Amino acid sequence: QDTFTWKVQSHWPGSSSSYQDSLVRLQRVIEERTEGRLKLQLFEAGAMFKAQDTFNAVSRGILEMGTISPSYAQDKITLAGIASGLPFAFRNVWEAAYFHQGLGFEQMLRDEAAKHNVYWATDKVYPTEMVIKNPINSWEDFTKLKIRSSGALQKFLTEAGAAASYIPGGELYTALDSGIVDGAHWGAAQGAYSMGLYEVAKHHVQPALNIAGTDVIIVSQKALDKLPEDMQTIVKQALEEQFWVRTNEYLYKERITLAKAIAEQGVTVNTMPDDVQERLVKAAQGMWDEEGKRSPEAKKALDMLKEYLASLGYL
Amino acid sequence: MSIEILTLLFFGSLLFFLLLGLPLAFVLGGVSVIFLYFTWGFDSFYMVASQIWGTMGSFTLVAIPLFVFMAMILERTGVARDLYKMMHLWFGGLRGGLAIGTLAICAVFAAMVGISGAAVVAMGTIALPSMLERGYDKRMALGVINTGGGWGILIPPSILMILYALITGVSVGKMFAAGILPGVLLMVLTTLYIVIRCALQPELAPALPKEERASWGEKLRAVRAVLLPIGVVVMVLGSIMGGITTPTEAAAMGVLGALISAAVYGELKWPVMQEAAIRTFKLTGMIMWILFAAHAFSAAYQSMGAQALIEGLMAMIPGGPWGIIISMMLITFLLGMVLDPVGIMMITLPVFIPIVQSLGFDPIWFGILFVINMEIGYMTPPFGFNLFYLKGVVPPSISMNDIYKSIIPFVLVEIVGLALIMIFPEIATYLPDLFF
Amino acid sequence: MSVLTAFMSGVTRLNDFIGRWIALLVFAMFVFLLLEVGFRYFLNSPTVWTNELTQLLFGVYAVMSGGYILAHKGHVNVDLLHSKLSPRVRAFVDILTSAIFFIFTLALLYFAVDMAQESFGSRETSFSAWNPPIWPAKGAIAVATLLLVLQGVVKLLQDIAIAFNLSYYQPEPEASEGEML
Ligand code: NA
Ligand code: NA
Numbered sequence: 001q002d003t004f005t006w007k008v009q010s011h012w013p014g015s016s017s018s019y020q021d022s023l024v025r026l027q028r029v030i031e032e033r034t035e036g037r038l039k040l041q042l043f044e045a046g047a048m049f050k051a052q053d054t055f056n057a058v059s060r061g062i063l064e065m066g067t068i069s070p071s072y073a074q075d076k077i078t079l080a081g082i083a084s085g086l087p088f089a090f091r092n093v094w095e096a097a098y099f100h101q102g103l104g105f106e107q108m109l110r111d112e113a114a115k116h117n118v119y120w121a122t123d124k125v126y127p128t129e130m131v132i133k134n135p136i137n138s139w140e141d142f143t144k145l146k147i148r149s150s151g152a153l154q155k156f157l158t159e160a161g162a163a164a165s166y167i168p169g170g171e172l173y174t175a176l177d178s179g180i181v182d183g184a185h186w187g188a189a190q191g192a193y194s195m196g197l198y199e200v201a202k203h204h205v206q207p208a209l210n211i212a213g214t215d216v217i218i219v220s221q222k223a224l225d226k227l228p229e230d231m232q233t234i235v236k237q238a239l240e241e242q243f244w245v246r247t248n249e250y251l252y253k254e255r256i257t258l259a260k261a262i263a264e265q266g267v268t269v270n271t272m273p274d275d276v277q278e279r280l281v282k283a284a285q286g287m288w289d290e291e292g293k294r295s296p297e298a299k300k301a302l303d304m305l306k307e308y309l310a311s312l313g314y315l
Numbered sequence: 316m317s318i319e320i321l322t323l324l325f326f327g328s329l330l331f332f333l334l335l336g337l338p339l340a341f342v343l344g345g346v347s348v349i350f351l352y353f354t355w356g357f358d359s360f361y362m363v364a365s366q367i368w369g370t371m372g373s374f375t376l377v378a379i380p381l382f383v384f385m386a387m388i389l390e391r392t393g394v395a396r397d398l399y400k401m402m403h404l405w406f407g408g409l410r411g412g413l414a415i416g417t418l419a420i421c422a423v424f425a426a427m428v429g430i431s432g433a434a435v436v437a438m439g440t441i442a443l444p445s446m447l448e449r450g451y452d453k454r455m456a457l458g459v460i461n462t463g464g465g466w467g468i469l470i471p472p473s474i475l476m477i478l479y480a481l482i483t484g485v486s487v488g489k490m491f492a493a494g495i496l497p498g499v500l501l502m503v504l505t506t507l508y509i510v511i512r513c514a515l516q517p518e519l520a521p522a523l524p525k526e527e528r529a530s531w532g533e534k535l536r537a538v539r540a541v542l543l544p545i546g547v548v549v550m551v552l553g554s555i556m557g558g559i560t561t562p563t564e565a566a567a568m569g570v571l572g573a574l575i576s577a578a579v580y581g582e583l584k585w586p587v588m589q590e591a592a593i594r595t596f597k598l599t600g601m602i603m604w605i606l607f608a609a610h611a612f613s614a615a616y617q618s619m620g621a622q623a624l625i626e627g628l629m630a631m632i633p634g635g636p637w638g639i640i641i642s643m644m645l646i647t648f649l650l651g652m653v654l655d656p657v658g659i660m661m662i663t664l665p666v667f668i669p670i671v672q673s674l675g676f677d678p679i680w681f682g683i684l685f686v687i688n689m690e691i692g693y694m695t696p697p698f699g700f701n702l703f704y705l706k707g708v709v710p711p712s713i714s715m716n717d718i719y720k721s722i723i724p725f726v727l728v729e730i731v732g733l734a735l736i737m738i739f740p741e742i743a744t745y746l747p748d749l750f751f
Numbered sequence: 752m753s754v755l756t757a758f759m760s761g762v763t764r765l766n767d768f769i770g771r772w773i774a775l776l777v778f779a780m781f782v783f784l785l786l787e788v789g790f791r792y793f794l795n796s797p798t799v800w801t802n803e804l805t806q807l808l809f810g811v812y813a814v815m816s817g818g819y820i821l822a823h824k825g826h827v828n829v830d831l832l833h834s835k836l837s838p839r840v841r842a843f844v845d846i847l848t849s850a851i852f853f854i855f856t857l858a859l860l861y862f863a864v865d866m867a868q869e870s871f872g873s874r875e876t877s878f879s880a881w882n883p884p885i886w887p888a889k890g891a892i893a894v895a896t897l898l899l900v901l902q903g904v905v906k907l908l909q910d911i912a913i914a915f916n917l918s919y920y921q922p923e924p925e926a927s928e929g930e931m932l
Contacts, residue, residue: 007618013481013482014482014664014665015481015482015483015484041620043617043618044482044661044665046369046661047614047617047618047661048362048614048617048618049362049365049369049614050365050366050368050369050372052369052372053365053368053369056361056365056869057361057362057365060358060361061358062358062359062361062362071878074878075873075875075876075878076873144795146791146795146797149880150879150880151878151879151880152880154799154879154880155799155880158799158880163791163795163796163797164797164799164880165787165791165797165798165799165802166799166802166803166879166880167561167802168373168374168375169481170374170375170474170477170478170481171374171375171477171561171562171563173477173480173487173488174472174477174487174555174561174562175561177488178555178556178557178558179558180558180559180560180561180791194481194484195481195487196480196486196487196488199486199487199488200488332848332851333828333829334829334831334832335832335844335847335848336828336829336830336832336833336841336844336845336848337828337845337848337849337851337852338826338827338828339826339827339828339829340826341826341851341852341855341856342851344855344856344859345850345851345852345854345855346851347855348854348855348858348859349851349854360858360859360861360862361862361865361866363855363858363859363862364859364862364863364865364866364892365866367814367859367863367892368810368866368889368892370813371809371810371811371813371814371888371892372806372810374802374806376809376813377780377784377805377806377809380777380780380809380812381777381780381781381784384777384781554788559788559792560788560792563784564784564787564788566784567780567781567784567785567788568785568788570781571781571785588778589775592774592775592777592778593770593771593774595774595777596770596773596774596777596812596816596819597816597819597820597823597825598825599777599812599813599816600812600813600815600816600817600819600820600825601816601820601825601826601827603813603814603816604813604816604817604820604826605827607813607814608855697829703827704827706827707825707827714830714831714834715828715829715830715831716830716831716834719831
């Protein structure tokens with residue numbers, strides 16, 4: 001019987017909890033279920049391809065598998081902006097999960113990725129939350145903030161009235177420490193903890209800036225087609241199961257990490273006052289329509305999202 | 316083909332073509348492409364282009380042209396020359412005085428930058444001509460710059476430490492604090508070496524003849540020469556510590572300081588600036604093309620399964636916790652001779668760190684040992700980056716052979732420092748335990 | 752042979768001309784970084800574009816240096832063996848090792864062009880908050896590699912002339928070889 005070895009380029013560093021929990025898990029599950037006929041050779045972030053180039057490498061079939069954030073594939077996937085999270089849309093993680101799997105957003109993403117010979121499978125949905133040095137108790141506190149941000153959230157925070165700037169990950173800790181910025185978001189609790197941000201910023205802000213499918217596993221269609229039928233099914237089923245296992249497990253780890261930060265590092269949870277939240281939601285909704293303009297599919301997804309949020313009683 | 320044989324062939328061809336005199340950047344790139352072809356196929360060359368694009372997008376590297384530009388301006392306008400004249404007047408009576416002064420400037424530079432490279436090129440430009448002019452042995456002068464220029468990654472801020480923290484999950488702040496005393500230790504050891512060596516062989520670093528030594532009046536007047544460089548340092552360090560700029564942006568403050576100094580010297584003229592810009596371009600480009608190719612080389616090596624090799628090696632090592640730590644240091648040291656530090660970290664740390672922790676060692680302490688080892692790697696033949704960066708600025712009369720030979724005693728001194736930190740872990744762990 | 756001579760000096764002059772202009776980008780990088788510090792620290796309103804523009808300029812600056820530096824013999828090598836050889840033998844050795852140079856640069860050229868075409872085809876932008884087009888910077892890799900390859904051809908022609916005593920190229924006197932930067 002043929003055995004296969006796939007090169008898998010991660011966008012997580014080896015120390016990231018997701019590298020172990022998502023990738024190593026997937027490696028184990030697939031290897032077990034194919035009885036060793038499909039092996040995954042894992043590479044840490046940046047080992048062969050930079051995060052922004054991994055989609056291209058998988059699309060070309062150079063790599064058989066990779067993990068990315070949807071924002072790294074925005075030039076190819078018009079739905080990526082919505083996939084990586086519209087600010088202040090969902091309020092609970094289960095809502096985003098149902099949007100992906102129950103309402104068919106995941107299938108829309110998969111269809112668009114298929115045009116580039118990529119099989120798209122969201123790893124998990126989870127929140128993105130800020131940590132800051134001084135708590136937000138009023139709208140003025142928010143607008144005074146200098147926040148390290150990136151991509152769509154940087155634009156959102158700027159338009160909402162804060163001063164958001166991009167600082168690369170390598171300089172983030174020192175920037176927060178010396179006060180070049182007063183806050184940052186790097187995932188949520190686990191991300192902030194792994195980057196040591198709680199050492200220098202003691203307030204964890206809630207609610208989340210967004211909740212979204214920010215981690216994605218991508219598979220080269222060419223590599224998938226080369227597998228015998230039974231193995232293709234195993235891979236696809238493992239990926240589908242992965243979404244639910246990881247979404248739930250990630251939420252659990254968020255909570256215990258935050259609890260640890262509170263107990264060990266004196267972190268406090270800063271819930272933004274209602275009026276601040278309301279103003280942020282207003283500012284966010286103004287931005288949503290931008291994403292709908294990217295393609296007919298994006299328009300369709302946005303309409304679906306708005307209808308869904310209305311049915312939840314949020315709009 | 317097994318990874319062991321691939322490794323031998325891969326590094327063997329690297330050495331072979333390097334010795335034939337092809338520039339390092341092209342050897343790294345060419346060997347990568349050839350091996351990628353045989354292990355992965357034609358399509359994988361895309362990785363080489365992708366690595367170059369990735370390297371072009373690394374923000375921390377922007378500091379290189381700016382710090383080099385700063386050094387070029389300080390050198391061209393005479394600020395650096397006057398600084399060395401002052402040092403010579405004050406410390407000229409001491410054998411090796413200029414070398415020790417250069418080390419001190421290197422330490423200050425290291426506190427301003429988080430990377431290596433820039434400091435080596437800058438100090439090679441500023442310090443080397445001044446030392447050679449005053450009859451210093453070329454190997455002594457080269458070794459001092461090579462060793463001191465590498466401290467940028469040990470004395471905080473340090474990009475390598477941040478990367479280490481990211482890969483291993485230790486605190487960045489603790490790593491930074493842990494680097495300070497070892498940095499001081501290496502400085503003291505290197506200074507001691509210079510003092511002793513120059514006492515035994517005065518011809519290596521001649522003292523200023525008695526009749527040429529300056530009066531106190533002259534000495535005091537010469538002190539004016541340090542005001543401008545100190546101003547530049549205050550601008551850079553002050554803006555980092557004061558929360559005004561990131562370390563990368565601080566490089567722009569350095570250029571601003573250098574431009575102000577040039578204006579004070581009445582040298583803020585277009586031809587001077589243009590020449591400084593062109594020399595900066597050549598040196599930055601030389602560094603960057605080496606980095607482009609080195610990143611492709613590391614990526615190619617990793618794709619061949621480098622990590623499996625390290626795992627295999629670690630499984631074979633007998634002999635207790637200390638045997639394992641020393642073996643790790645040896646592996647890192649050997650890899651340091653042929654690979655770039657980021658690549659070494661990616662290949663070895665995921666294997667090393669779980670072992671280090673399970674043996675009950677402090678990962679912060681191990682991180683400092685690792686960073687010092689990386690710094691030694693920067694200056695060991697055949698392709699320590701610092702050696703090549705230095706080669707890019709030295710006059711034609713200095714060959715690679717001179718540079719290779721110059722580093723031997725300095726590497727030994729650093730190894731002594733490394734051993735001391737292994738024996739007395741408190742040197743690394745005292746400050747982080749105190750602060751956090 | 753005059754065609755060869757013209758080609759060689761033409762390529763070298765082109766690289767020289769481009770290099771002299773690109774070298775000035777260091778001023779732009781300096782100014783933009785300083786601007787960002789000013790905007791963020793003094794006006795409390797960081798821009799979305801300064802650091803990213805600096806980054807893009809730096810990338811172009813770095814990659815475009817390849818051909819210029821080759822023309823000025825600024826790519827460093829190990830001269831242990833080189834320095835012991837006569838100019839003719841050295842030229843022979845360089846002709847042999849140029850194979851490695853061309854394997855690297857031609858592989859890079861192929862995929863750099865591919866990458867640039869793909870990027871230009873979708874008018875790729877960075878999707879940052881500023882969201883500038885990045886295809887020009889990717890295109891610069893292809894242009895820079897082409898310039899490097901051309902300068903490499905010039906170097907090869909020079910070596911062939913030295914090795915076989917051909918008249919289309921007269922090497923400069925030894926002293927200027929290592930040209931101080
Ligand atoms: Na430093
Ligand atoms: Na080395």
